[in-house]
Structure formats: structure tokens, C-alpha cells
Amino acid sequence: MSATPTSPAATNGAVIEFDRVFFSLNGRPLLEELTLSVREGETLVLLGRSGSGKTTTLKLINGLLMPVEGEVRVSGRSTKTWDAIRLRRSIGYVIQDGGLFPHFTVERNIALVPRIEGWGHQRIGARVRELLVLVGLDVELASRYPSELSGGQRQRVGVARALAADPPILILDEAFSALDPITRSEMQKEFRALQQRMRKAVVFVTHDLREALLLADRIALMEEGREVVNLPVTEFRVSQHPLVRAYREAFAGPEEAR
Amino acid sequence: MKARIHSTKPLQYRIALTYCTLFCMSLLLPITGCASHRSAIVIGSKNFTEQLILGELFAQIIETHTHLPVERRFYLAGTFICHQAILAGRIDIYPEYTGTSLTTVLKQPPGGNKQEVYERVRDSYEKEFNLALGPPLGFNDTFAIEIRGDDARRLHLLTLSQAAAYTPQWRAGFGYEFMERPDGYKGLATSYGLRFAEPPRIMDLGLLSRALVQRQVDLIAGDNTDGLISALDLFVLEDNHHYFPPYEAVAVMRQEMLTTHPEVKQAMDVLAGKISDDDMRRMNYAVDGQHCDPVTVVHEFLAAHSLL
Amino acid sequence: MDFLHFISTNRQQVIELTMEHITLAGVSTLIASLVGIPLGIVITRIPSLSKAIIGSANVIQTIPSLALFGFLIPAPWIGERAERLAILALALYGLLPLIRNTYAGIKGVDPEVVEAGRAMGLTDRQLLFQVELPLASGVIVAGVRIAAVLSIGLATIAAAIGAGGLGEFIFRGLAMVNNQVILAGAIPAAVLALAADFLLGLLERRLTSLRSRS
Numbered sequence: 001m002s003a004t005p006t007s008p009a010a011t012n013g014a015v016i017e018f019d020r021v022f023f024s025l026n027g028r029p030l031l032e033e034l035t036l037s038v039r040e041g042e043t044l045v046l047l048g049r050s051g052s053g054k055t056t057t058l059k060l061i062n063g064l065l066m067p068v069e070g071e072v073r074v075s076g077r078s079t080k081t082w083d084a085i086r087l088r089r090s091i092g093y094v095i096q097d098g099g100l101f102p103h104f105t106v107e108r109n110i111a112l113v114p115r116i117e118g119w120g121h122q123r124i125g126a127r128v129r130e131l132l133v134l135v136g137l138d139v140e141l142a143s144r145y146p147s148e149l150s151g152g153q154r155q156r157v158g159v160a161r162a163l164a165a166d167p168p169i170l171i172l173d174e175a176f177s178a179l180d181p182i183t184r185s186e187m188q189k190e191f192r193a194l195q196q197r198m199r200k201a202v203v204f205v206t207h208d209l210r211e212a213l214l215l216a217d218r219i220a221l222m223e224e225g226r227e228v229v230n231l232p233v234t235e236f237r238v239s240q241h242p243l244v245r246a247y248r249e250a251f252a253g254p255e256e257a258r
Numbered sequence: 259m260k261a262r263i264h265s266t267k268p269l270q271y272r273i274a275l276t277y278c279t280l281f282c283m284s285l286l287l288p289i290t291g292c293a294s295h296r297s298a299i300v301i302g303s304k305n306f307t308e309q310l311i312l313g314e315l316f317a318q319i320i321e322t323h324t325h326l327p328v329e330r331r332f333y334l335a336g337t338f339i340c341h342q343a344i345l346a347g348r349i350d351i352y353p354e355y356t357g358t359s360l361t362t363v364l365k366q367p368p369g370g371n372k373q374e375v376y377e378r379v380r381d382s383y384e385k386e387f388n389l390a391l392g393p394p395l396g397f398n399d400t401f402a403i404e405i406r407g408d409d410a411r412r413l414h415l416l417t418l419s420q421a422a423a424y425t426p427q428w429r430a431g432f433g434y435e436f437m438e439r440p441d442g443y444k445g446l447a448t449s450y451g452l453r454f455a456e457p458p459r460i461m462d463l464g465l466l467s468r469a470l471v472q473r474q475v476d477l478i479a480g481d482n483t484d485g486l487i488s489a490l491d492l493f494v495l496e497d498n499h500h501y502f503p504p505y506e507a508v509a510v511m512r513q514e515m516l517t518t519h520p521e522v523k524q525a526m527d528v529l530a531g532k533i534s535d536d537d538m539r540r541m542n543y544a545v546d547g548q549h550c551d552p553v554t555v556v557h558e559f560l561a562a563h564s565l566l
Numbered sequence: 567m568d569f570l571h572f573i574s575t576n577r578q579q580v581i582e583l584t585m586e587h588i589t590l591a592g593v594s595t596l597i598a599s600l601v602g603i604p605l606g607i608v609i610t611r612i613p614s615l616s617k618a619i620i621g622s623a624n625v626i627q628t629i630p631s632l633a634l635f636g637f638l639i640p641a642p643w644i645g646e647r648a649e650r651l652a653i654l655a656l657a658l659y660g661l662l663p664l665i666r667n668t669y670a671g672i673k674g675v676d677p678e679v680v681e682a683g684r685a686m687g688l689t690d691r692q693l694l695f696q697v698e699l700p701l702a703s704g705v706i707v708a709g710v711r712i713a714a715v716l717s718i719g720l721a722t723i724a725a726a727i728g729a730g731g732l733g734e735f736i737f738r739g740l741a742m743v744n745n746q747v748i749l750a751g752a753i754p755a756a757v758l759a760l761a762a763d764f765l766l767g768l769l770e771r772r773l774t775s776l777r778s779r780s
Binding site (some may be wrong): 088089090103113116160 | 676
Binding site (some may be wrong): 280298305329331332333334335338339340341342343345346348 | 725738
């Protein structure tokens with residue numbers, strides 16, 4: 001018995017849908033006319049500058065924020081009709097530097113959602129072991145505290161924690177941005193491998209073009225709260241849209257500049 | 259190499275838990291009844307000379323007649339504190355005055371003769387507080403309204419009613435408690451029609467006699483058994499209206515203690531009626547005027563009256 | 567020192583009064599914690615109440631302790647026994663540090679951690695008990711420490727209304743004009759305060775170091 005949502009996906013197979021969503025805070029518009037969708041097994045990368053509305057978009061998915069106009073649907077149901085707790089427990093959430101609880105061991109951190117969902121003792125133990133292996137960590141680390149781990153290890157624990165209850169949706173907010181380049185590259189490759197095995201609906205936020213190109217099935221480029229471009233990764237790579245080109249030039253290396 | 263996933267509560271949690279448990283346990287210690295371990299009889303007293311003497315009297319009587327260990331806790335700061343202490347079982351016996359019990363502890367209006375007041379206090383104490391009253395010790399430490407000896411002789415004054423006529427020409431001096439007590443100044447002034455030109459001066463009890471002698475005041479409220487009355491040639495006006503309730507000195511005792519140690523009651527009964535007003539004045543004077551040690555003064559008294 | 571001689575010859579009394587003192591301060595600190603910590607939690611949830619609650623605790627703090635003891639004497643049941651009265655008054659004085667520290671402790675928890683917890687689907691109660699309170703525990707225990715030391719000091723005044731404790735030595739010593747007796751009350755009270763401060767300080771440090779690794 002996992003924490004998957006009970007309603008079936010919408011007719012077009014979209015697990016997450018944004019339908020002309022408008023969001024503002026204290027009078028300032030943060031998102032305008034946002035329309036996108038993510039299918040089961042698909043990885044959508046939200047790419048854009050700071051302040052372009054990427055994090056706000058993620059918070060609208062797991063109900064931390066509610067749209068002012070328009071509708072956000074998860075598994076076909078508006079987030080306004082979902083029970084907030086059930087919604088969040090069926091979405092895995094990974095943030096920069098893990099957001100781990102400093103007073104919990106690695107094991108307790110990973111086991112968080114299974115525990116509050118009432119899984120049995122044995123089952124939790126097996127799952128934690130399984131996940132540690134899956135994210136490439138030594139099983140001995142289970143009894144350590146987050147402060148005793150390196151940045152990369154913490155991030156892996158964060159991913160393991162998000163996957164613990166086997167949610168159908170994963171959202172990641174700049175998950176690898178605080179890591180050194182080598183660790184970051186490792187994490188990206190491992191995550192890609194993980195995605196291909198698990199087939200979850202994934203929304204990944206980053207401001208790094210290379211990361212986006214590596215991990216995405218689709219890329220949505222955001223600017224000032226609007227979605228400017230939404231293309232499959234192969235098309236995005238060669239798009240001549242001015243903003244896309246600007247991005248490519250910013251990350252210019254001999255292979256990417258065109 | 260299978261690691262232990264289900265880690266037991268780590269060390270720090272256990273240490274924190276230990277501290278909390280120790281803390282809570284230490285709170286329960288006092289409740290486990292330290293008072294009941296006490297085998298000594300604890301005697302309290304208020305903080306003026308006569309009380310110290312009476313407290314010492316009780317202590318020595320119990321020590322010699324029962325051979326029980328006795329602890330002295332004198333200089334407690336007043337009626338309320340002594341009452342609270344005996345209710346809580348912190349002391350077992352202390353000297354009190356029937357009039358004070360009536361008005362200050364039981365909060366009843368003053369009135370009645372010696373016998374009535376004694377019985378009322380004894381019955382109420384037994385019923386409400388489970389405290390027993392010993393027999394009257396024999397003297398009445400009532401308020402003494404005093405004037406200078408030469409004024410009394412010159413004006414031929416014996417009673418308060420006679421003195422009332424002269425009050426417009428006099429200044430009065432009283433202690434703070436006398437001003438505030440229900441059986442104090444206000445009622446006295448009404449009963450005798452005292453009309454002083456100015457409001458009474460309020461000062462520390464110990465300074466009243468001196469102020470009277472030095473003519474700073476002309477009339478004070480002191481204690482009937484004050485040792486310095488004759489030494490300073492002061493005259494006590496008779497309370498012919500019987501305004502003041504009787505203040506017979508008695509021992510207030512915890513009934514529980516008496517049940518456990520009935521021999522204490524027998525020892526205390528020895529003192530019934532044995533101390534006259536004069537006896538008390540003489541003992542007070544020995545300590546206040548001659549600066550003798552209360553322990554010696556009490557011992558000599560008991561020996562002289564073959565009470566040991 | 568002479569007062570040591572007094573203490574050794576009156577050992578039974580000293581122990582008895584010390585135990586009374588610990589009871590007065592201990593029970594009142596416990597009551598202050600049981601009331602103050604939940605109140606502190608309430609004002610983190612309902613900020614509109616914070617002014618009223620902290621305001622009241624502040625007002626109580628400004629009342630001179632002896633006066634507060636005196637006010638409570640005519641109260642039914644409470645005023646009949648000096649120990650009850652003293653414990654109530656001391657508990658009232660302990661409220662402010664506990665309410666304030668609980669509030670500050672919870673507010674001081676890393677908001678990212680709290681948001682991560684909420685995002686994962688922890689209910690408000692789970693967040694409170696599994697995340698916020700454990701991480702705030704060091705600051706909360708600091709509040710208990712402050713309240714305890716305050717109580718131990720104020721309990722000496724409680725003897726003035728007959729509640730017993732080490733203050734009795736102090737007041738008796740004043741009436742007797744006897745320094746030995748005064749010190750026999752003052753020094754053990756100071757030692758108690760230092761001990762409470764030290765032990766609770768240890769606990770506070772342990773809890774803080776445990777929580778602040780992130």
C-alpha cells in the first residue's frame with residue numbers, strides 16, 4: 001500500500017496540469033497565464049532566471065500556494081479540492097541542501113513519510129536500506145546525523161527521502177545547485193538513470209542550461225512569471241527563439257554556441 | 259556487512275531523559291514527608307522578649323519532664339507566620355494570647371470575659387485547625403494604656419475614663435499594629451471618647467516607652483507585662499469599660515503531635531496558672547532592663563517555683 | 567566561618583528548610599512550565615493573542631513580589647495556606663520567561679526545515695511535536711532555567727508570609743540581629759540557585775548542540 005493518489009490521471013494522461021494560472025502576492029503578479037502539463041514518466045525542467053517564478057510554480061503543485069485565477073490539477077483534480085496533507089504526501093519534494101531535519105538521523109529523515117503513513121517497522125527498515133543503495137550511499141550512514149555528511153551525501157539523502165513512499169510525482173527545486181561541479185555531474189547522471197527506471201512525473205527547477213539539457217524530456221523556459229518557450233529537449237537545443245539563444249550564449253562553450 | 263538500521267535512541271536523547279527524570283524526582287523528595295522523620299518537638303515564638311521567654315519556658319519544661327529532644331525556632335515575625343507555621347506542621351507549639359487568637363486569627367469581634375474568650379478560642383481552634391490550647395498560664399498580657407507616673411499622681415488619675423478629659427491637651431504614641439488592629443485605637447477612642455488634639459504618632463514598639471519618658475508623647479499603648487513599667491515610673495490606666503478583650507497567655511499545640519506524644523500535654527499542664535502578671539513583668543525586666551540571658555532567667559524561675 | 571558552626575549544630579532545621587525551599591521553587595517552576603510552554607505555543611499559532619498574553623505576563627512581572635504575596639492572602643483556598651499562595655505567586659512570576667522563550671525558540675527554528683516538513687505532508691501537530699519543539703527545546707529549557715533561578719530567589723521572600731523555606735532563617739536572623747542565622751539562610755539559597763543554573767545549563771547546552779547541527 002503506497003501513497004499513490006486514488007483518482008486516475010486525466011484523459012490526456014497528464015498527471016500535473018496548469019490551466020491559465022495567475023498568481024500574485026501582496027499585489028505583485030508572480031505568475032501570469034501559466035499553462036503547462038506533465039505526463040506520467042515525463043521530466044519537465046523549468047528553466048529561468050531567479051525571480052522568474054519557478055519556485056512559485058512548484059509550490060502551486062504541492063498546495064503550499066493556491067492559484068488566484070485558473071486551476072492547478074494533480075491527477076485530474078484541482079489542488080483546491082485535494083486534502084492538502086494527502087496531496088503533499090503523494091509528492092516527493094527535494095530542495096537545495098536537502099532540507100533535512102538536523103535532529104533526525106539519516107534513517108529517520110528518509111523514513112519520515114512512511115512513518116507518518118503508518119508503515120510497519122520491518123517494511124520501513126527494508127525500504128530505507130533499499131533507498132540508500134538506490135541513491136548510492138553506504139548503508140552504514142543510516143545512523144549518522146546530517147551535520148556529519150558532505151553536501152553531496154546530504155543531497156542524496158534528500159532524494160531518498162523524497163522517494164521513500166514511492167510517490168508518483170517528484171518536484172525538485174535547484175536540487176543540485178549547491179554542489180561542487182564534480183559531485184553535481186555525478187548526481188545528474190545518477191538521477192537520469194533513476195528517472196529511466198522509475199518513470200515518475202518529475203518537475204525539475206534549475207537555472208543551469210546544461211543541467212536542463214541533460215535531465216529534461218521537455219524544457220519550459222520562464223521569464224518574469226510567464227512561460228516563454230515550452231519544447232521537447234531536442235527542439236529546445238536548436239531553437240532560434242531569442243531568449244533561448246541568449247541562454248545558450250550565456251552558457252557558451254565551444255559545443256553549445258551556435 | 260549489514261548495518262543496524264533500526265538505531266536505538268541515540269546517546270544524547272538518553273542523557274536528556276536522565277536529567278529530566280532526576281529533576282522530577284528531586285521535586286518529589288520533599289513531598290515524601292521530611293516532617294514525619296522529625297522526632298524533636300519544635301517550639302516557635304514571635305519576635306519580642308516576652309515571647310522568647312515563654313518559648314524558652316515551654317522548651318525547658320518539655321526537656322526536663324519528658325526527655326524528648328526539643329528544637330527552638332524563635333523570632334518568627336508575627337502572629338500570621340506562627341499560625342501558618344503550626345498549620346503546616348513546621349512548628350509544634352508556640353505561645354499565643356487568647357484575645358489575639360480571637361480577633362486576628364479567628365477574625366471575630368472582641369468581647370466577653372476571660373473564661374468565655376478562652377473557651378471560644380479553644381473550641382474553634384480544635385474544630386477548624388485541629389490545634390489544642392493549653393491551660394492559661396496565669397497572666398493577662400493586655401494592652402496597657404500608660405501615662406507618666408507624675409501626671410497620674412498630680413491629676414489623681416486611676417482609670418481611662420478619668421484620663422479621657424485631659425486627652426485634648428495630650429499627644430498619643432502607638433505602635434503600627436495597635437493602629438490597625440480591630441481591637442486597637444479606633445475602638446478605644448470611641449469607647450472612652452478620647453479626643454487628641456493631633457493624630458497619634460506612630461513609632462516602633464521599642465521606642466514608645468522612651469518617647470513617653472522624654473515627653474515627646476503623653477500617652478502610649480504598651481504591654482501590661484512590660485518589664486520597664488515600674489523602672490521608668492510609668493502608670494497603667496485601668497480599662498474600666500473593659501474595652502480590651504482578655505489576652506491570656508496560652509500554648510497553642512498541634513493535636514497530631516499530642517497524639518503521638520501525650521507526655522507533652524502532661525508536661526505543659528504543669529505550667530497552668532503558674533505565672534502571674536508580676537512574675538512576667540519581672541522576667542521581662544530581667545531580660546530587657548538587666549540584659550540577662552533568657553535561658554538563665556527561665557531556668558531560675560522554674561527552679562524557684564519547684565517546677566523542674 | 568561562624569555560620570558553618572550554626573549550620574552543623576542546627577542541621578535538622580537547615581535540611582528541613584532547604585527541602586521546603588526546593589519544594590516551593592520546584593513546584594512553582596513546574597507549574598509555570600506546564601502553563602507557560604503551551605501558552606508560548608499558542609501565540610506562535612495565533613499571533614493576534616501575543617500582545618494580550620505577553621502583556622499580562624509583563625504586568626505580573628512588575629508587581630513587587632511581597633505585594634503580590636500580600637494581595638493573595640485574602641483569596642479563598644489559596645490564601646489559607648501560605649505555601650499554596652507562595653507557589654501560585656512564584657509560578658506567576660515564572661510565566662513570562664517561559665512564554666517568551668517558547669515563542670522565541672519556535673520562531674527561531676530554521677524556516678526552511680519547517681517548510682520542508684510541511685511540504686512533505688506533516689500535519690500541523692506533527693510539525694509541532696516532531697520538528698519545532700525538538701529544535702526549540704534548547705531555548706525552552708533556557709526559559710525553565712531562568713524561571714527556576716528566579717523562583718529560588720523569590721522564595722526567600724515567601725518566608726515573610728509564613729511559607730517557610732530558607733528565607734525563614736533570613737528573617738529570623740534579622741529580628742535577632744544575628745548574622746550567622748542570616749547567612750545560614752542566604753548561602754544555601756545562593757548555592758541552590760547556582761546548582762539549578764548549572765544543571766539546567768548543562769541540559770540546555772546538550773539540547774542546543776544536538777539541534778543546531780545543520
